[in-house]
Amino acid sequence: MQGRLRRLTRARAAGPATVRCVLCPDIVPSVIRPRRSSRRRPLHGGQWDAALLSPVIVTVLITALAFSTPREFAFSRLLPAAPALAAAMWPVLPTVLLGTFCLLIMIGLSFAYTDLGTPYTAAAIIAVTLAAAYASHVRLQREKTLLHVRLVADAAQKVLLRPLPHRIEDVEIEALYLAAQEQARIGGDFYEAVGTPFGVRLLIGDVRGKGLSAVGTASAVTNSFREAVYDEPDLRGVVHRLEASISRHSSAFPALDLPERFATALIAEIPHGGGRVRILNCGHPPPLLVRRGQIRVVEPTIASPPLNLASLIGDHYCVDTLVFAPGDQLLLYTDGVTEARGRDGEFFPLPQWMRQQGPTPPRDLLDRLHRALVRYSDGRLDDDIAVLAVRCATVQAREQPGRASGKQWSDSQTGNRPCSPE
Missing domain, CATH: 3.60.40.10 (PPM-type phosphatase domain)
Known part of the structure; x- marks a missing residue:
C-alpha cells in the first residue's frame, strides 16, 4: 500500500x-x-477416525509386546501412555475407562510375570489416569470457550462482510475472502x-x-x-x-x-x-x-x-x-x-x-x-x-x-x- x-x-x-x-x-x-x-489442515473422515482410535491402538500394541517379549524388556511400563494420549482427544469418562482397562491389563500381567514391579506401574497408571481426566476436562472447557468466540467472530464477520446476493437485477455477483491468519x-x-x-x-x-x-x-x-x-x-x-x-x-x-x-x-x-x-x-x-x-x-x-x-x-x-x-x-x-x-x-x-x-x-x-x-x-x-x-x-x-x-x-x-x- x-x-x-x-x-x-x-x-x-x-x-x-x-x-x-x-x-x-x-x-x-x-x-x-x-x-x-x-x-496444517484439519483432519477429516478416515484420518480423524484413526486419530481417535490411536489410544486404543497404543494400548493393544503395548499389551501385545508385553505378553510376547521377555520380561526383561518390561513393555508394560509404557501402559500409562495410553490414557495420557486419550486426554488430548477423548472426553473424561472414556479416558478414565481406558486407564482402568490398562490397570486391569497390568494386574493380568502380574499373574504371568511376578517380578514386573506391578505396584509401581499400577500406581503410575492411576496417577496418569487422574491427571489425564483433569486435562481432558480442561480441554473440553477451552474448546467450548473457543466455540463461543468463533460464533461471536462469525457474527462480526456477517456484520462487516455480510453474505452478498448472488444477483441484483441483471448483475451477477460473487465474493471471495481469505484471511492471512x-x-x-x-x-x-x-x-x-x-x-x-x-x-x-x-x-x-x-x-x-x-x-x-x-x-x-x-x-x-x-x-x-x-x-x-x-x-x-x-x-x-x-x-x-x-x-x-x-x-x-x-x-x-x-x-x-x-x-x-x-x-x-x-x-x-x-x-x-x-x-x-x-x-x-x-x-x-x-x-x-x-x-x-x-x-x-x-x-x-x-x-x-x-x-x-x-x-x-x-x-x-x-x-x-x-x-x-x-x-x-x-x-x-x-x-x-x-x-x-x-x-x-x-x-x-x-x-x-x-x-x-x-x-x-x-x-x-x-x-x-x-x-x-x-x-x-x-x-x-x-x-x-x-x-x-x-x-x-x-x-x-x-x-x-x-x-x-x-x-x-x-x-x-x-x-x-x-x-x-x-
Missing part, C-alpha cells in the same frame, strides 16, 4: 494516466499439479454490493494496518457506504461521505502504531438496465475488465486520493465510464491477490492467469482463483484477500452495445469517457 501511495502521488503530478490494454488470445488452461500447502475471520479488507435507486453499487477496499484497529476502520467505511449509496446520486458524493466517516473514526479511535490511517477503495456503479459501468478508484489496485476473451487493466484516467488522505493530496475525484455489455465481467480485488508471493519471490500474475480461464461464471472463477492463490503461495498468505467478480447477465440474440469489431481496445470502442475531476 505504501508503494501505491507513492505511485499515486507521482501520477497526479504527471497528469492523466494512459489506459493499459492487453490482448488475450484464447489459451487452453494448463493442468498444474497442486503443491502441498504448508498450513489461519484462525482469523475478518481483517482490514472489505467489500459490499447494494441495489439502490441509482443502480447496483459496489465497494471494495483495504485499510492500512492489521488487527482490531483495521477492522474498526473497515467497519466504519462499510457502514457509511451502505447509507450513502441510497442518498447520493453521484459517486463523488458517496466518496465524500466515506471520507468524512473515516476521518471521524480516526479522530475518535487513533491508532497508536500508525502515524497515518487510510484506506484504498474502489466504487463502481452499474445503472439500471446495464450497458455501462462507472468507476471511482481511490488509490486501489485497478480492476480487470473481461470481454470476449480479452483482458483490460482499467487504470483511472486521473488518480484519486485514498480515503483519509484528501487533506494531503487533494480532494479531486475522477469517475471513469466504460461500456459494460451482456457477458462482460469485472474483477475487483485487493492487493493481497497481486502481492501473493511464490517460492521464487515473484508476485502472483493475475492478468496472465485471467487470460487462461476463458468464459467462466463468477463463482467458478473465484473458486479457481482461490485454488491458484493457495497453490502459488504454497499456502502462505501474507495479506488478507478480498475479491468481487461481477458479470453482466448474458441476453440471448441481443447485439451487445459498443461491441468492437477488431481486436484492439480503444476509448471509442469501450466507451471510456475522459474524466474531469471535481
